[in-house]
Amino acid sequence: MQKSESTMKIGPQTYEKLRNYAEILKLPPEVIVEQALDAFFTEVNRQLGEGNPLDDNAQTNLSYDEFWDGVELEE
Numbered sequence: 001m002q003k004s005e006s007t008m009k010i011g012p013q014t015y016e017k018l019r020n021y022a023e024i025l026k027l028p029p030e031v032i033v034e035q036a037l038d039a040f041f042t043e044v045n046r047q048l049g050e051g052n053p054l055d056d057n058a059q060t061n062l063s064y065d066e067f068w069d070g071v072e073l074e075e
Helices: 012-025 029-048 064-068
Strands: none
Touching: 012 029
């Protein structure tokens, strides 16, 4: 089976930094990119709150009180 490869362009300064860190850490550049993106996604999830930020139903901009304000439950 043939592996599908994706490409992405990055700026020359970023590429040079990536190469330098890859050499210093003795890691393939792809590993550094994967680790950096994992750390980025973890931080974004933390900032947005727990759960999947890509799930439209998981995120709301209302607090608990704002959501339930004006709702009266009948018994």
